[in-house]
Amino acid sequence: MSRAPFPLLDQLPAQLHGIILDFHWDADRLHALALPTSVVPIADLDWHLALPFWAVDGEPFRVSPAEVATDPVTHRQQWERTQAADLGFALDGYRRSDGRLVILDGIHRLLKASVTGRSSISVRVLPDHLFDAIAVTDGLG
Template structure:
């Protein structure tokens, strides 16, 4: 599926919430930025976003649904609980709020485990531009 096709099917709430620039995960992981602690509660509003697929359909399941009804979403719960909290999540400020670029499963695991904070790397707008596709 092309990026344009994916964007066309994406719910409006995601288009308004997440930065839709085409960034590269490998570049994100190579960034050497400081790690800081961020309150899980500050990011909990993101748990209502329909981020994950269900039965092959994208954008059908929100992290809160997995947390609140884990038996209904065993595959998602397995992935969440297998995520490694030794790695920080990656955040960026977008439209005045911190949003997750990488680490939704780790953030949900931290919440399920009752953690009040999660380790995070917070990218600046310049950092985000530096990991965009098409840049050297």
């Protein structure tokens, strides 16, 4: 089986290449893994907040978490999701080949931690050798 490609790969803006994985992965599989957790300074992760991860009016990759924080009225849905985010759960991420920690799941939690003044947050780090454990397969073998 091979990994199914990320479903919105053709719409991915250049600044998200090398950040968003190029394959479709399953959040439930990710959350089910027993992964090591580290406490990471928010300052090491806040670069994520400038990237256009979120949709606007059904159009993917149109607004960054920083823009949501700056204008929560215009981006009410994402702001409400941010406010509802449970900081009791660690973020999930992976390390790129250059060593940079990238968040896979938990951008709303990262934004909430940032706007509430936290200095650090827990992150579960997925080693790249476990990517197949979270990958959705295309069934082609």
